[in-house]
Amino acid sequence: MARKSEEDAHDALARAQDLIYDAWEAGTARRRIALAEEALTISPLCADAYVLLAEHAKPSSDEELNLWRRGVEVGRQALGDAAFEEYVGEFWGFLETRPYMRARFGLARALWARGVQGEAIDHLRDILRLNPNDNQGARYVLAALLVEAQRDHDLALLLKDYPDDGAAAWSWTEALAAFRRAGDCKESRARLTQAVTDNGHVVAYLLGERPVPKSLPSYISPGDEDEAIYYVVDFRAGWANTPGAIDWLRLVTSPRKTVERQARSRSRPQ
Incomplete structure (x- = not known):
């Protein structure tokens, strides 16, 4: 019975995620928001729905921050604790992890915008621990935060972690x-x-x-x-x-x- 319930939840999440794919292609903000809200009625564990709603919330508002946090929470719940042990180091390579990673990256940026540097830095460092290949470009945001926080030693270590980065953002930093x-x-x-x-x-x-x-x-x-x-x-x-x-x-x-x-x-x- 428990296995059946788990399969139903997985199927519901897949259907909700399909709605999010439609939302990304929608032509208006109103339509994107409506599809995200509909996705959450199908599966409350759809982290990308919270990502989309956060992106359309008022910048730097409590609503925006809470949506990012909720996205991280349900994203982790959807993955389960085992994923954070099995996938570490190659996290982004597994499609089911990406809604969680998008939510966590968005949360880090939202915290930075509100001046909450320490927590934002912690999130970004953990994103890089989970996925050192850094498909999201988290290292650039982390570098900017470390400069602002005057954490020069941590910045030096980060720069050494990516010695072959050819982006202008890296050479300027x-x-x-x-x-x-x-x-x-x-x-x-x-x-x-x-x-x-x-x-x-x-x-x-x-x-x-x-x-x-x-x-x-x-x-x-x-x-x-x-x-x-x-x-x-x-x-x-x-x-x-x-x-x-x-x-x-x-x-x-x-x-x-x-x-x-x-x-x-x-x-x-x-």
Whole structure:
């Protein structure tokens, strides 16, 4: 009898998840919310329904935070304790874990937005413990939080955990970490040179020469402006709160303006 009940719950969760897939494709927020609410009537363990509802809740509201928390709770309940032992290290590779992981990542970001740094950091570190391949990009958010929290030792360890990360967000963070560690020196300048090579658009946004758009880009392309925007949204507070970092960035990259002015001058008709 217990096995039958377990199978029924599993089938109900699968049907609820199918509704969430439909919700992701829905054309309006109202329709997405309606489908998420319907999914919860089919299975109260549908974590992705809470994820979707949280994404449509008022940012930084108690309602939003509670929805993220509820998503984590039911996601863990749906998986069962055994999954957290059997799947650790490759968590994202099992499809049934992903609603829980989405909910937990969303909870971490919501906590960060409310200034609850410690709990947000704990969630992100555990996400990386469960899934060190980091399909969600949790390490970038964690790095930004560690900078803001001035946990430089933990940041250094995190950077060492992903030595082959080729994303501009990583090289820019390595440059900031080097400056925080030793100020203006050969290493920090070399790191910054590499960061600018990876994505030079970041400079103008960090220096306030370009405003960050209110609506974030839909996609991120390596080396492009959209990648720079996403980096600055998460890391500008860390740069601004690091004494001397913005002035150092302006100083070291000042030849960039001369080159740009010369290029514009050459492009003008004579």
